[in-house]
Amino acid sequence: METIAVSELRASLMHVLRRIESGESLIITSRGRQIARLVPPESPANKARQALKKLRETAIIKEVLSPLEPVADLVPHSKRGRLEPHPVMSQIRLHYDPVEPLAEDEWPETSR
Secondary structure (H helix, E strand, C coil), rough: CEEEHHHHHHHHHHHHHHHHCCCCCEEECCCCEEEEEEECCCHHHHHHHHHHHHHHCCCCCCCCCCCCCHHCCCCHHHHCCCCCCCCCCCCCHCCCCCCCCCHHHCCCCCCC
């Protein structure tokens, strides 16, 4: 854990707070003596970031925040029954009310 003197903390408080917010922890010293510890608040996201940061030291990490399902496991829809929903298309959600009237600017130019 890195140390920082009180005088340096006063001079660069916003920079230090950004570092704490990103997950770092610092020890505050006064005249060479440890007087306090600045640590980020406990949260699952911060713990996960710290674990990934530590793992990056020894491993190659690709995109893990939004992993995709393997595409090879999907059977083409044409091979499935016609009444089964398509595995990808069934995840699409449309928020549309077909009986809601169109606003004036939503009509095609030719219909105005």
